[in-house]
Amino acid sequence: MRRLAIPADLDRVFDIHMHEAVMPFLGFDPMPHEAFSRVFDPLFESGCFYVFEVEGRVQGFYQVQRYLGHAAHVAHLGTLAVAPEAHGTGVAAAMMEDALSRLRRAGVTRVELAVAADNPRAIAFYERFGFAHEGTQRAACKRAFDEAYVDARMYGLLLSE
Incomplete structure (x- = not known):
């Protein structure tokens, strides 16, 4: 189940x-956890950061x-992740299907995203x-732990097709 993130998340x-x-x-x-608020707070405050729960536990999120x-017909999808213990269980697919369905109903006809070129699974x-x-x-x-820069691959999906 998708819901807006709350501070308790x-x-x-x-x-x-x-x-x-x-x-x-x-x-x-x-x-460290103490520093993570600089990442979480802007996501939460955006009003468009969602968590995805399975049996009452957050198993993924996206913005x-x-x-x-x-x-205005375009939406950007980002910060999408699934808990590692939920990989391969269908959570990511359910989360994506739900997001795309909601975007269609809202009149969005194009979805954009970026993915690291070295992330073949994504x-x-x-x-x-x-x-x-x-x-x-x-x-x-x-990344701090990599010697080289990483490309980002830009993707688009036309929901009207």
């Missing part, structure tokens, strides 16, 4: 976000922001949902 979101299987792909290097003006996941590779941002990020 901080600990669980931190645990998922900072897990070694998740953290490299969410844009922040490892940090979705709709653009304004001429691009790339395959998005492509299964019909997202198309539309371009690459070269040297888009640099």
